[in-house]
Structures are given as C-alpha cells and as structure tokens.
Amino acid sequence: MNTAEKQKVALSSIHDFAAKLRQPDTLPRVKEYVKWLASGENRNPEAMPDFAPVSINLDLTTACNYACDHCVDKEILNLNIRYDHQRLLDSLQLMAEKGLKSVIVIGGGEPTTYPKFEQTIRFMKKLGLQVSIVSNGAGNKKIASIADCLDKGDWVRLSLDSGTDPTFQAMHLPKIKITLEEICAHIPDIKAVNSSFKVGFSYIVTWQGAHIFDENIVENMHEMAEAAALAKQNQFDYIAFKPFLTRAEINNAEIIDLEASDKRYQKIVKVISEQLDKASALEDGSFKIHRTTNLKMLLTGEKSTDNIGQPQRCHMQFFRQILSPLGTYNCPVYRNQPHGQLGEKDGYADAKGYAGVRDTCTSMIHDFNATKECENVTCLYNHVNWWFEDLIKNPEKLDALIPHTPEEEDYFL
Numbered sequence: 001m002n003t004a005e006k007q008k009v010a011l012s013s014i015h016d017f018a019a020k021l022r023q024p025d026t027l028p029r030v031k032e033y034v035k036w037l038a039s040g041e042n043r044n045p046e047a048m049p050d051f052a053p054v055s056i057n058l059d060l061t062t063a064c065n066y067a068c069d070h071c072v073d074k075e076i077l078n079l080n081i082r083y084d085h086q087r088l089l090d091s092l093q094l095m096a097e098k099g100l101k102s103v104i105v106i107g108g109g110e111p112t113t114y115p116k117f118e119q120t121i122r123f124m125k126k127l128g129l130q131v132s133i134v135s136n137g138a139g140n141k142k143i144a145s146i147a148d149c150l151d152k153g154d155w156v157r158l159s160l161d162s163g164t165d166p167t168f169q170a171m172h173l174p175k176i177k178i179t180l181e182e183i184c185a186h187i188p189d190i191k192a193v194n195s196s197f198k199v200g201f202s203y204i205v206t207w208q209g210a211h212i213f214d215e216n217i218v219e220n221m222h223e224m225a226e227a228a229a230l231a232k233q234n235q236f237d238y239i240a241f242k243p244f245l246t247r248a249e250i251n252n253a254e255i256i257d258l259e260a261s262d263k264r265y266q267k268i269v270k271v272i273s274e275q276l277d278k279a280s281a282l283e284d285g286s287f288k289i290h291r292t293t294n295l296k297m298l299l300t301g302e303k304s305t306d307n308i309g310q311p312q313r314c315h316m317q318f319f320r321q322i323l324s325p326l327g328t329y330n331c332p333v334y335r336n337q338p339h340g341q342l343g344e345k346d347g348y349a350d351a352k353g354y355a356g357v358r359d360t361c362t363s364m365i366h367d368f369n370a371t372k373e374c375e376n377v378t379c380l381y382n383h384v385n386w387w388f389e390d391l392i393k394n395p396e397k398l399d400a401l402i403p404h405t406p407e408e409e410d411y412f413l
C-alpha cells in the first residue's frame with residue numbers, strides 16, 4: 001500500500017461509516033463481503049453475500065411543492081412517475097428480510113407529498129427499521145401524525161435555510177401558502193407527541209454571487225443567528241450549518257463556490273464567523289449548533305483533498321443504495337443516471353427482481369470504476385471504501401476487527 005493509501009486507511013478507522021458497519025449486527029456481513037472479494041474475481045452473482053443493503057435512501061416521490069433556487073434535483077422533479085404502492089411495500093419487506101436496517105426518507109421530491117406517506121412510515125417501523133425523514137417543512141402536520149411511531153435514534157430534519165420569512169420565500173419559492181414561522185410553530189406539537197427522537201433545522205449558508213446551473217442563489221448568511229434563535233424558540237434540538245455547494249462544470253462534482261483567493265472571501269468569512277459566534281451563544285443542554293467539516297474548512301481557508309480520490313471499486317454500492325420512483329441506484333450522486341442504475345423501481349419487490357439487482361450489483365462492484373467516474377467527487381464514503389480495500393488486500397486483518405457497540409445503534413449510511 002502506498003503512503004496515500006495508508007493515510008486514507010488510517011483516517012477510515014475513525015470514520016463513522018466504518019464504525020457503523022462494525023456494529024454487532026452488520027460485522028458478520030462485512031466479513032462475508034470481504035472474504036468474497038478477497039477470494040479473487042468472482043462474477044457469479046450467487047457467490048455475492050445474500051443481503052440487501054444495510055441502509056437505503058428512499059425517494060418516495062419526485063413531486064415537490066417548492067421550487068428552491070439551490071435544489072440539486074431540479075432535473076428530476078415533478079416527473080409524474082410513481083411507485084405502485086403495494087410493490088413499494090413488498091420491496092421494503094423483502095429488503096428487511098434480507099438485512100435492511102435503516103431508511104432515510106429523502107430527496108428527489110418532498111416526501112410528505114406522497115399520498116401514502118403515513119402508511120409507508122408506519123409499515124417501515126413495524127418492520128423494525130430505523131427511519132429518518134428529510135423534509136421541506138410543508139408537511140409538518142403529517143410528520144406530527146406519525147411522530148408516535150418513531151423511536152430514539154430515528155430523526156427528522158427540515159431544510160429551512162433562513163432566519164426570516166422574506167428570505168425563506170425568496171429561496172424556496174413555495175407553491176403553497178406557508179411561512180417560515182408557521183413551519184417552525186409545528187415543532188412543539190411534534191415534540192408533544194413524542195420527544196424521544198431529534199428534530200433538526202438545516203441551514204445551507206449562501207452568499208452574494210453564489211450560483212448553480214447559471215442561477216444566482218439568494219444570500220442568507222446574515223440570518224444565521226436569527227435562524228438559530230428561531231430554531232431554539234421552537235424546540236428544535238439543533239441547527240446544522242453547511243456551506244452552499246455548486247456543481248463543477250468539468251465533472252458535475254459538488255464543490256464549494258468560493259475560494260480563499262476570491263476578492264469576496266474575507267468579507268464573507270467575517271460575516272459567517274460573526275453569525276456563528278452569535279448562534280453559538282444560544283447553545284445549551286437541549287439546543288446545539290452543528291457546523292459541517294467543509295464549513296469549518298471554508299472559514300480557515302484550507303483546501304482539502306480529503307474524500308477526493310476514490311479506489312477503483314466502490315464497496316458502498318453493496319451496503320447503501322437508493323430506491324426512487326425512477327429506479328434503484330448505486331449512489332445518491334447517480335440518482336437517475338443510467339450508469340448508476342442497479343434495477344427498476346420495484347427491483348426488490350420479488351425474488352426474481354432481487355436476483356436481477358444482485359446480478360447487476362455484482363457486475364457494478366467489478367466494473368463501475370469509481371476512480372474514474374467519481375474523480376474529484378467529494379465522497380463521504382471515501383474513507384470506508386479505502387478501509388474495505390485494505391481488508392480485501394489483507395483479509396487476515398478481519399480476525400482483529402472488534403465489534404463496535406455505540407451507546408445508541410445507528411445504521412444510517
């Protein structure tokens with residue numbers, strides 16, 4: 001292993017995803033998977049360990065009732081392509097029987113607009129799955145209606161990105177009549193039903209001149225502290241700040257739209273730092289401020305090569321997949337991309353479909369070249385992919401793998 005590889009592996013030992021996969025319920029699966037690939041190239045799909053992914057992103061719908069300026073899924077919104085609901089439930093059931101542990105109900109559209117949202121969430125909880133929901137806040141009544149079935153360890157996160165209603169309206173362009181204050185006012189109702197799971201306020205920090213797909217993004221960096229106060233006042237458990245990311249023209253990778261050499265940089269960083277200081281003053285035992293690593297790096301002017309440079313094989317396509325009305329995919333980055341497709345939207349609904357997805361997944365693990373396809377993609381799974389590479393090259397290390405037992409089980413990948 002060269003030095004760069006060693007560094008990546010060293011980082012992986014402290015990376016969350018590797019730790020999550022070492023939990024007692026999933027460690028045997030990791031070992032089986034590593035032994036399969038360590039035994040040499042084997043393209044027989046029946047030889048691949050007989051499991052569904054540990055975790056999926058579930059896009060319930062492509063419909064959305066907002067038209068956010070910063071949406072990365074614009075091209076796939078409101079396509080009027082739907083699940084057959086019973087086939088969706090059959091897929092979830094089969095995956096749970098084959099080892100699925102968690103579902104992040106997210107993207108592509110607004111999940112609460114799915115007509116059978118409540119039934120689907122309750123069905124997944126009855127299957128014993130961990131469930132999280134990422135929503136735009138317009139369906140908080142529906143979230144309150146299923147709050148009783150969520151558990152500690154499940155979570156809900158609302159993408160709100162503003163501290164005042166005029167900014168909220170300008171950024172999110174809701175197609176329905178709704179205000180930021182109305183959305184936030186539902187959180188105490190949700191908490192009154194069940195306070196065991198966390199509810200977060202998500203805030204993408206934007207600045208003047210930020211743009212994506214030739215569209216200028218509304219600036220919100222002056223409202224970070226105001227948003228934190230609003231979140232705290234309405235019983236959110238935390239607010240999470242992350243920088244706006246744009247798409248690189250060269251390869252569509254998500255990148256920060258601001259460099260330290262930019263003449264706007266000093267001014268923008270000063271404002272964001274001041275806002276973060278004010279927001280931090282609001283932290284206490286029941287309310288936290290989270291900053292993502294890339295926001296911290298933006299503020300220090302560091303340029304990271306971390307999470308860039310993938311191994312040839314992406315192992316996470318076996319452990320984490322995307323189920324959307326458009327099909328089954330290997331990665332959130334390749335939602336709706338033919339070269340990332342593992343199967344149809346009902347690929348997991350019956351034994352025949354399951355065999356088909358396994359067949360494609362076996363080929364993809366061998367043939368999807370992440371080094372090339374994901375060149376320069378800032379991939380959250382970079383460390384865990386390199387960790388697998390190391391184990392496959394050195395399978396004797398499997399015996400020394402110690403199960404990781406966190407205070408709270410967490411299978412979200």
Ligand code: SF4
Nearest residue numbers: 314331370374379381
């Ligand atoms: S971006 Fe990362 S997780 Fe997605 S396919 Fe590429 S290497 Fe795998």
